[in-house]
Amino acid sequence: MKRIQDFNVISYTWLNDDNYIITLGSETDIECVEPGNFAEIKVPNSPDVFLRRPISILDVDHQNNTIKFYIKAIGKGTRQLGNLDINSSLNIVYPLGNSFSVIKKKRALIVGGGSGIAPFILLASKLKDENTEVTFLIGGRTSGDVFLTDEFGRYGEVLVTTEDGSLGEKGMVTQHSVFSRTMDFDLIYTCGPDPMMKAVANIASEKGIDCEASLENMMACGIGACLCCVTPTIRGNECVCTEGPVFNSKDLVW
Numbered sequence: 001m002k003r004i005q006d007f008n009v010i011s012y013t014w015l016n017d018d019n020y021i022i023t024l025g026s027e028t029d030i031e032c033v034e035p036g037n038f039a040e041i042k043v044p045n046s047p048d049v050f051l052r053r054p055i056s057i058l059d060v061d062h063q064n065n066t067i068k069f070y071i072k073a074i075g076k077g078t079r080q081l082g083n084l085d086i087n088s089s090l091n092i093v094y095p096l097g098n099s100f101s102v103i104k105k106k107r108a109l110i111v112g113g114g115s116g117i118a119p120f121i122l123l124a125s126k127l128k129d130e131n132t133e134v135t136f137l138i139g140g141r142t143s144g145d146v147f148l149t150d151e152f153g154r155y156g157e158v159l160v161t162t163e164d165g166s167l168g169e170k171g172m173v174t175q176h177s178v179f180s181r182t183m184d185f186d187l188i189y190t191c192g193p194d195p196m197m198k199a200v201a202n203i204a205s206e207k208g209i210d211c212e213a214s215l216e217n218m219m220a221c222g223i224g225a226c227l228c229c230v231t232p233t234i235r236g237n238e239c240v241c242t243e244g245p246v247f248n249s250k251d252l253v254w
């Protein structure tokens with residue numbers, strides 16, 4: 001169930017100058033969260049960042065009442081969220097949106113780029129619980145843009161591409177040799193920049209594999225009221241915040 005809840009900042013883990021994991025704690029229990037759900041986070045004491053910012057839920061710990069987000073600081077809101085005092089209060093609305101399908105006893109390929117890697121820790125842990133074998137393919141411009149590979153490695157094989165060849169295979173994610181091997185995956189999950197997701201969806205379609213893409217359209221309300229996040233689908237325009245963010249790529253009119 002959706003909830004508005006106050007949390008305290010427990011810690012930051014900085015991955016480089018612009019990328020961090022923020023851990024928040026609460027005195028009350030944490031709602032059940034499905035992989036792919038996101039939160040709308042209010043940037044505190046910031047009149048110039050009026051709207052909440054949508055951020056995927058990276059992980060939750062129900063025993064310790066903590067929730068984690070991986071954030072790429074690209075503008076005012078995401079920078080200010082990375083600059084709060086420890087113990088300061090943060091108000092979030094969550095869990096929002098739909099979630100990825102969790103397939104059982106199958107093989108899954110997870111393709112992520114940029115901040116789009118965030119929903120995949122929770123997803124991988126649920127897939128592992130269901131005995132689904134996971135292969136990750138993570139792309140970045142250079143090795144310094146590739147994060148969380150150790151965490152992903154706890155759940156499956158991790159493949160990497162970088163555009164400059166500084167880590168993994170050289171090129172874009174869709175040029176990775178995994179796509180030229182026999183593709184015996186039952187489902188491909190993807191999240192990241194739109195061009196990357198479209199290219200992944202095209203490959204999935206050519207190979208006859210289902211593909212779920214999690215869109216990161218700009219959002220305002222996060223609850224289906226303002227219509228600023230709509231995306232065209234075969235059913236007409238749909239709100240990414242309520243009907244998504246996860247769509248079967250066959251349903252998207254890209």
Ligand SMILES: Cc1cc2nc3c(=O)[nH]c(=O)nc-3n(C[C@H](O)[C@H](O)[C@H](O)COP(=O)(O)OP(=O)(O)OC[C@H]3O[C@@H](n4cnc5c(N)ncnc54)[C@H](O)[C@@H]3O)c2cc1C
Nearest residue numbers: 053054055056070071072075076077078115118216217218
């Ligand atoms: C469902 C969903 C889940 C998301 N999950 C994460 C996550 O886990 N981690 C994370 O770091 N980011 C995530 N994002 C993206 C994040 O919401 C934006 O980066 C953030 O809102 C930017 O706010 P800002 O104030 O820092 O930037 P602004 O000052 O508002 O904008 C800075 C620049 O970023 C561009 N921008 C703003 N929002 C987006 C967006 N959604 N996509 C692409 N470009 C944008 C603006 O056009 C502008 O050029 C997610 C977005 C959605 C919709």
Ligand code: FES
Nearest residue numbers: 220222224227241
């Ligand atoms: S963000 Fe307002 S309708 Fe989706």
